[in-house]
Amino acid sequence: MTRIAEAWRRVPAVSAKFLLILVPSLVVTVSLFSALFFYDRYQDLQAALRAKVATIADINAAALSNNLWTFDVQAIRNVIQAIGANRELVCVEVTDDLADGLFAWPGPSCPLSGDADIERRPIRVQNLQVGTITLHYNHKVAREQLRQEVVNTAVLLLLMLAGTIAAALAALRLTVGRPLRRLIASILESERGGGLQPVDWRASDELGRVIQAHNAMLARLGQEEAALRKSEQRLALAITATRSSVWDYDLRTGLYWWSKEFPALLGYGPNELTMTTETWASLLHPDEAERVMADSRRRLRDRAMAYTAVYRMRRRDGRWAWIEDRATAQRDPDGRARRLTGTMSDVTERVRAELDLAHERNVLQVTLDNTDQGILKVDGDGRVVMANSRAAELLNIPPDVLAGSPRFADVVALQRRQGEFGEMGDDPDLYLSYGIGGLDGSPGGGSGGGPGGRLDEPAGTIDQPFTFKRRRPDGRIVEVRTNPLPEGGFVRTLTDVTVEARSAEEIFNAMQELERAYADLKETQANLVQAEKMASLALLVAGVAHEINTPIGIAFGCATHLSGRTGSLAEAFERGTMKKSELAAYVATASESSRLIEQNLTRAAELIQSFKRVAVDQTSEERRRFDLLAYLEEVVTSLGPTLRKSRHRVAIACSPGILMDSFPGALSQVVTNLVMNALTHAFPVDSKGHMVIDVDEIPDDEVEIRFADDGVGIPAENLPKVFEPFFTTRRGSGGSGLGLHIVFNLVTQSLGGRISVDSVPGDGTTFTLRIPRTAANPQPAAHPPAQPQPSHLPTPVPLETDPA
Structure with missing residues (x-):
C-alpha cells in the first residue's frame, strides 16, 4: 500500500x-x-x-x-x-x-x-x-x-468509452486544468517577488470559489502589509510619545541592543551609551542593583514567558528615574532561554502618583479607624481591599485577616465557622451579583435567591443599595448596608443598631398583638353573621309549622268525621237495618270529606313545596334559574306568620316572566333581612305599616328592586353607617347590627350588584338594589358560607320528590 x-x-x-x-x-x-x-x-x-x-x-x-x-x-x-x-x-x-x-x-x-x-x-x-x-x-x-x-x-x-474519456478530458481541461495553471502561475509569481497578482478567472464551481478565496487572500495580504507598515510607523511614534524604548538581548551571542529612545529617556545622546549589559547595570540605583540583577539571572532559569520589573536608573543630570521594564523570553524546546526582548518606559510620574495615593490611603485608613461605623470595600475580583478596625470588631474577625486582602467568600466562610450568622444561616451578599465574578467561588457569581431561598432579591446584577439586619450570637444587632460600585464590587457599612432594633421589636410585637385582636374581632363578627343567618332560618321553620297547621288540622278533622260515619254505616249494615237514605247521606258526607281532605292536603303540599325551596336556597350557595315574581311571592309567604303577628303588610309589584340565572338563597336572605329590619326599626308600636317590593327591568340586562316602607325613616347622621357591621339603634332591644351588613355583602358579592339607601325622617326608607339577571361567579364573601341546618331545628316534611 x-x-x-x-x-x-x-x-x-x-x-x-x-x-x-x-x-x-x-x-x-x-x-x-x-x-x-x-x-x-x-x-x-x-x-x-x-x-x-x-x-x-x-x-x-x-x-x-x-x-x-x-x-x-x-x-x-x-x-x-x-x-x-x-x-x-x-x-x-x-x-x-x-x-x-x-x-x-x-x-x-x-x-x-x-x-x-x-x-x-x-x-x-x-x-x-x-x-x-x-x-x-x-x-x-x-x-x-x-x-x-x-x-x-x-x-x-x-x-x-473512447468518446466518454475524450469528453471527460476536454471537460477536465476546461474546468480544472486551465484555472489550475493560472492559479499556479499566480502563486509562483508571488513567490518570485513579482507582487500579488490575482487570478483572472470567474466561476461558480469549487475551483472558482478556491480562486475567489485566493484572490481575497491576496487582497487581504496586501491590506495587512499596508497595515503592518502603518503599524510600524505608529509603533515608532508611540514609543517616542510614551517615552519608551525597545531592547533585545541575545543570550547565545551576548549582544545587547536598544532603540535610540532609551538614551533619550535618561537625558543622553544617541551615541553616548555603549550597548552592553555593563552599561545598563552601571545605571541602576545602588539600593536596587543587586535585586534587579538577581531577577535578571532568574529569568534565565525559570520557564516563565513574560516578566515585569520596576526599578530606578540614574539620569545624566544625577536625578533618578523610575523605569518599568517588561520582557518576553524566547526559549528552545528544552526550555532554555535563547533571547530576551522587551520595552523600558519612564513611569516616574506614575510611581510618584502611586506613592502619593498610598499616603492618602494611609490618612484615609486612620480616619476610618476612628469612626464608629464599620466600613468594608470589596473589588470587582471579590477581594477585600479596604476595611477599618470597627468592621473587624463588628464582624468578629482579626484585623490582620482583613488587612491581607482575603476573598470575601473566605471571610464569610470564617464567620460561618464561628457561628456568627445564627438563625440567618449565611451572608446574603455572598449570593448576589455586584458585577464581580463569583463571590462564592463559582464563575459569574451566585444566584439572587440566596441560600436555601431565604432572600427575596431577584437574580442578576444588583445596582441599588441592599440593606439587611442580623443578630450576632452575643445579642448585638448589626445593620449591614451594601452599596454597589460602578466599576464592580461594593462597599459595605456595618452599624450597631441594637438599641434601635430592640425598640422596633417592641413596636412590632405590639402590632402583632393588635393584629391578633383584630383577627379575633373578625372571627367574632363572622360567627355573629352566621348566627343571624341561622336565626332567619329558624324563623322560616316556625312559619312552615304555623302555615301548614290549618290545612292539616282541617284534613285531620274531615278524616275523623268520615271515620265515625263509616263505623255507624258498618254497624247498620251488620244489623241489617241500613236504609237507603242513610247510604245516600253517607255517600254525600264521604264525597264532601274527601274533597276537603284533598283540597287541604294539596294546600299543605304547596306550602311545604314553597317553604322547602326557600329553606334549601337559604342553606346553600346553589345557582339556578328561577322566575323572580314567583320566588318573591314564596319568600313573602314564608314570612307570613311573622307578618300576621303584626299589623304590617308586604306588597309585591313585579311583572311576570322575569327569569333570573342567579343565587336565589342570597336573594331570599336579602329580602328576609330587609323585611325584618323594617319590622324592627321602621314602624312605631301599634302602628299599621306598608312595605312594597317594586321590580323594574332596566338596560344592560339588570333588574332594579326597590324595597320601600312608610315608616319613621333614618336620621341623616345614621344614613352613611347603616351598612357597617354592628351598627344598630336597638342594641338594648336585641338588635345585632348585622342585618343590613349581611344584605350589603350578599348584594355586592354573591349577587354581583349594587345597593343604596335613601331616607327622609318621617317619610319612610327606600333600599334600591341593582343586580344582573345573569350573575357572574361570586366573589369571596366577607362572612362565612351558610352551614348545614342544625339538628335541633325542625325540618320541613318532604312531600314531593322534586323540590324545584
Whole structure:
C-alpha cells in the first residue's frame, strides 16, 4: 500500500490521475452490467427456443395422428422431413405404438447426446394413443445469436468509452486544468517577488470559489502589509510619545541592543551609551542593583514567558528615574532561554502618583479607624481591599485577616465557622451579583435567591443599595448596608443598631398583638353573621309549622268525621237495618270529606313545596334559574306568620316572566333581612305599616328592586353607617347590627350588584338594589358560607320528590 501511495503521488498530472481512476472504473462497471445483461439475454433466448420446439411438437403431433392411424408411411416421412427443416432440431423420431414401428430423421435412429434437449408429445386419435413424436434440439443457434450480440455491443461500448474519456478530458481541461495553471502561475509569481497578482478567472464551481478565496487572500495580504507598515510607523511614534524604548538581548551571542529612545529617556545622546549589559547595570540605583540583577539571572532559569520589573536608573543630570521594564523570553524546546526582548518606559510620574495615593490611603485608613461605623470595600475580583478596625470588631474577625486582602467568600466562610450568622444561616451578599465574578467561588457569581431561598432579591446584577439586619450570637444587632460600585464590587457599612432594633421589636410585637385582636374581632363578627343567618332560618321553620297547621288540622278533622260515619254505616249494615237514605247521606258526607281532605292536603303540599325551596336556597350557595315574581311571592309567604303577628303588610309589584340565572338563597336572605329590619326599626308600636317590593327591568340586562316602607325613616347622621357591621339603634332591644351588613355583602358579592339607601325622617326608607339577571361567579364573601341546618331545628316534611 505504501508503494502504491508513493507511485500515486508521483503521477505528474491531474488528467493522468483522472484517467487512472476513470478508465478502470468505467471498464469494471460496464463489464459487470454487460455480464448481467447478457446472462439474462441468454436465459431469454433459451426460454424462447424451448417454447418454439414445444409449439412444433404440439402442431405436428396433431398432424401425424391421421397418418399413423391409416399407416400412411409416405405421409409420415414427408411430415418428419418438413419438421427437420427447422435449424434448431438435430433429430426427429416418430414411434407407431400400434404397429411397433419407428420413423427417424435424419438417420434410422437419434443418437444420444448430452448437449441436446428432448421435447416429447403423445399422438392420439380419439383419446387413443397411437404413437409418440420426439424432437431432439440443441442451443447452438441461441449461442450463435448471443455471440453476435456480444460482439456488436462490445464495439459500441468501446466507441462510447473512447468518446466518454475524450469528453471527460476536454471537460477536465476546461474546468480544472486551465484555472489550475493560472492559479499556479499566480502563486509562483508571488513567490518570485513579482507582487500579488490575482487570478483572472470567474466561476461558480469549487475551483472558482478556491480562486475567489485566493484572490481575497491576496487582497487581504496586501491590506495587512499596508497595515503592518502603518503599524510600524505608529509603533515608532508611540514609543517616542510614551517615552519608551525597545531592547533585545541575545543570550547565545551576548549582544545587547536598544532603540535610540532609551538614551533619550535618561537625558543622553544617541551615541553616548555603549550597548552592553555593563552599561545598563552601571545605571541602576545602588539600593536596587543587586535585586534587579538577581531577577535578571532568574529569568534565565525559570520557564516563565513574560516578566515585569520596576526599578530606578540614574539620569545624566544625577536625578533618578523610575523605569518599568517588561520582557518576553524566547526559549528552545528544552526550555532554555535563547533571547530576551522587551520595552523600558519612564513611569516616574506614575510611581510618584502611586506613592502619593498610598499616603492618602494611609490618612484615609486612620480616619476610618476612628469612626464608629464599620466600613468594608470589596473589588470587582471579590477581594477585600479596604476595611477599618470597627468592621473587624463588628464582624468578629482579626484585623490582620482583613488587612491581607482575603476573598470575601473566605471571610464569610470564617464567620460561618464561628457561628456568627445564627438563625440567618449565611451572608446574603455572598449570593448576589455586584458585577464581580463569583463571590462564592463559582464563575459569574451566585444566584439572587440566596441560600436555601431565604432572600427575596431577584437574580442578576444588583445596582441599588441592599440593606439587611442580623443578630450576632452575643445579642448585638448589626445593620449591614451594601452599596454597589460602578466599576464592580461594593462597599459595605456595618452599624450597631441594637438599641434601635430592640425598640422596633417592641413596636412590632405590639402590632402583632393588635393584629391578633383584630383577627379575633373578625372571627367574632363572622360567627355573629352566621348566627343571624341561622336565626332567619329558624324563623322560616316556625312559619312552615304555623302555615301548614290549618290545612292539616282541617284534613285531620274531615278524616275523623268520615271515620265515625263509616263505623255507624258498618254497624247498620251488620244489623241489617241500613236504609237507603242513610247510604245516600253517607255517600254525600264521604264525597264532601274527601274533597276537603284533598283540597287541604294539596294546600299543605304547596306550602311545604314553597317553604322547602326557600329553606334549601337559604342553606346553600346553589345557582339556578328561577322566575323572580314567583320566588318573591314564596319568600313573602314564608314570612307570613311573622307578618300576621303584626299589623304590617308586604306588597309585591313585579311583572311576570322575569327569569333570573342567579343565587336565589342570597336573594331570599336579602329580602328576609330587609323585611325584618323594617319590622324592627321602621314602624312605631301599634302602628299599621306598608312595605312594597317594586321590580323594574332596566338596560344592560339588570333588574332594579326597590324595597320601600312608610315608616319613621333614618336620621341623616345614621344614613352613611347603616351598612357597617354592628351598627344598630336597638342594641338594648336585641338588635345585632348585622342585618343590613349581611344584605350589603350578599348584594355586592354573591349577587354581583349594587345597593343604596335613601331616607327622609318621617317619610319612610327606600333600599334600591341593582343586580344582573345573569350573575357572574361570586366573589369571596366577607362572612362565612351558610352551614348545614342544625339538628335541633325542625325540618320541613318532604312531600314531593322534586323540590324545584
